[in-house]
Amino acid sequence: MAQPDKTPTMKVVRESFGQLPDGTAIEAVRLRGDNGFEVRVISYGAALQSVFAPDRAGHLVDVVLGREDLAGYLAVRRFLGATVGRYANRIANGAFELDGARFQLPTNDGANALHGGLAGFDRKAWTITAIGADPAPFVTLSYVSADGEEGYPGQLKTDITYRISGGTEISMEIAAVTDKPTIVNLTNHSFFNLAGVASAGGILDHRLTIAADTYLPVSPAGIPLGAPYPVEATPFDFREPHPVGARMQDVDQQVQIRQGYDHNFCLRGGATSAPRFAARVEDPASGRVLELWTNHPGVQFYSGNFLDGSVTGKYGRVHRQFDALCLEPQVYPNTPNRPDFPSARLDPGKPYRHTSLYRFSAS
Numbered sequence: 001m002a003q004p005d006k007t008p009t010m011k012v013v014r015e016s017f018g019q020l021p022d023g024t025a026i027e028a029v030r031l032r033g034d035n036g037f038e039v040r041v042i043s044y045g046a047a048l049q050s051v052f053a054p055d056r057a058g059h060l061v062d063v064v065l066g067r068e069d070l071a072g073y074l075a076v077r078r079f080l081g082a083t084v085g086r087y088a089n090r091i092a093n094g095a096f097e098l099d100g101a102r103f104q105l106p107t108n109d110g111a112n113a114l115h116g117g118l119a120g121f122d123r124k125a126w127t128i129t130a131i132g133a134d135p136a137p138f139v140t141l142s143y144v145s146a147d148g149e150e151g152y153p154g155q156l157k158t159d160i161t162y163r164i165s166g167g168t169e170i171s172m173e174i175a176a177v178t179d180k181p182t183i184v185n186l187t188n189h190s191f192f193n194l195a196g197v198a199s200a201g202g203i204l205d206h207r208l209t210i211a212a213d214t215y216l217p218v219s220p221a222g223i224p225l226g227a228p229y230p231v232e233a234t235p236f237d238f239r240e241p242h243p244v245g246a247r248m249q250d251v252d253q254q255v256q257i258r259q260g261y262d263h264n265f266c267l268r269g270g271a272t273s274a275p276r277f278a279a280r281v282e283d284p285a286s287g288r289v290l291e292l293w294t295n296h297p298g299v300q301f302y303s304g305n306f307l308d309g310s311v312t313g314k315y316g317r318v319h320r321q322f323d324a325l326c327l328e329p330q331v332y333p334n335t336p337n338r339p340d341f342p343s344a345r346l347d348p349g350k351p352y353r354h355t356s357l358y359r360f361s362a363s
Contacts, residue, residue, distance in 0.1 A: 003060055004030075004038035004052045011133040011164075017042050017049075018070030024125045026070050031137040034167030036060045037360065044073055045082035045122040046141045046160050048190050050314070053168060056287030056362040061196030063288065063360075065313050065324050076311050078319075082122035083160055083174075084115040085186040086145060086152045087344070089264070089300060089333040092223045096336035098153065098181055098345070105151035110221050115189070117150035121158070122189070129159070138163035147180065154180030156346075168360040176352040183344045184352045185331040191304065191324035192290060194283035198315035201285075202322040203304065204245025209280040210238040210301060212265035216332060220257045223334055224341075228266045236263065241282070244303055244325060260305035260322070264332050270297040271342055275355050279327050282363060293357040294329035297342045302326040329356045 010032070017028040028049065031039045035058060040050040049066045065080050067073050073080070094105040094113035105113040115122065121143060130140035138161055145156040158176040165171035174186050195201045214228035215236045231237040235247035235255050248260055255261065267278050275293035279301070282289045292299065304326070307319045317323075335341040346352050 004032065004036050006036035006060075008032045011137040012131060012139070014128075014131060017044070020070075020074075020125060026125060027128055029128065029131060029139040031139065031162065031164050033137070033164040033169075037164070037168040039162065039164065039170055041139055041141070041162050043126045043128055043141055044070060045124065046126045046143070047073075047083065047122070048081035048162070048188065051170070051190075051360075053194075053288055053360040054362060062198065062314065063192055063194050063196060065191035065193070065197050065319060068314050072313075077123065078311055079115060079122050079189040080313070081188070081190045083186060084189045085121040085158070085184065086116050086150065086156060087113070087183060087185045087336075088115055088187040088189070088328060088330050089185065090114050090222050092334050092337055094151075096183065098183065098336070101153075103151055103153060112221060112223065120150065121145070121186070126160075130161075136164050152182055154178040154182035156182060156184065158186065165357065166359065170358040172354075172356045172358070174352070174354040176346065177348075178346050179348055181345065181347050183336050184346045185335070185344045186352070186354055187328045187330045188356070189326060189328055191326055192281065193324040194281060194288040194290060195286055197313065197324065198317055202320075203325045204243065204248070204322050205284065206244050206325065207241040207282045207284060208238050208244050208301070209241045210265045210299065211277055211279065212267050212299070213239070214266045216264045216266065217254050218258065218263060218333075222258065222262060224264070224332065224338070227340065236265070241280070245322070258305060260303040262300070262302045262305055264298045264300050264330070266298055266332070267294075267296075271295060275357050278329060281325070281327070287362040289361045289363050291359040291361075292327050292329065293359065295353070295355050296329040296331065298330050298332050300326065300328040300330055300333075302328070329354070
């Protein structure tokens with residue numbers, strides 16, 4: 001992929017990204033900020049296909065995993081940069097009750113439903129409904145999920161807007177409305193490597209901070225076992241910066257059963273009206289920093305444990321274990337079956353709102 005222009009004349013560029021087998025056109029939109037910062041969004045899965053960010057010397061590299069072309073995304077499902085839903089993360093046994101009615105979802109992660117089922121929002125062609133550069137470069141994509149799609153009740157109309165809200169900051173705003181009571185948990189599933197996805201290094205030396213005093217221990221299948229557990233004196237204590245890989249060899253059952261980190265961290269204060277600080281990642285070598293701010297109550301930290309070398313991404317790089325990490329702002333996993341967790345219910349007339357900020361800088 002070509003390096004972005006550090007002094008682009010156009011802040012927003014719209015271009016083709018191929019066609020689905022049924023002839024549906026898929027598009028890409030480039031949003032350009034300061035000093036070469038550039039984000040490329042594709043309408044397949046409303047996904048972040050690339051993010052070029054500068055290091056402390058101003059050198060630009062792409063910091064998110066993705067595929068070079070549409071054929072790659074269609075061939076293997078890996079949620080790379082995608083919008084996932086209707087329900088991000090897992091629902092135990094693919095089933096839940098709502099107002100006395102039981103709903104059975106397709107199961108696609110063992111006995112559980114994961115990231116929206118067999119053909120979730122990451123496998124859909126979204127429509128670009130708005131695009132512009134005033135007051136800042138942005139694109140809005142929309143998708144209408146029919147009542148009963150993947151087993152979920154209610155028609156859900158979703159809009160997602162990606163915006164360069166600062167010189168090197170991405171704002172993601174998701175809005176959704178339903179015509180029946182339903183459950184909703186939408187997030188972005190980007191895999192980040194701040195050293196650059198074309199580099200030979202992984203993310204084990206990235207220094208991570210998460211603003212959470214508790215996390216959710218899980219079963220071997222990734223389903224939360226009980227109430228939030230204190231991170232104090234565990235490998236899950238990222239209240240101060242720690243290298244991602246520093247404690248992976250600790251004798252800790254939770255790290256071992258998921259082959260690394262794949263857990264929801266319960267952010268201080270729960271859901272908020274406006275985004276607040278949730279996490280910070282720094283690559284010491286390049287100085288690149290990513291801060292996540294969100295209005296959601298949790299963030300799933302996934303250290304790329306199950307990247308298995310079966311997918312070749314951009315720049316000819318094979319995606320291997322610990323090559324990238326995810327920080328997914330969300331409602332907790334299996335919330336529809338856990339009344340003690342923050343609710344994922346959405347009712348008619350009460351819009352769903354998710355705002356997250358991805359702030360890039362260099363130390």
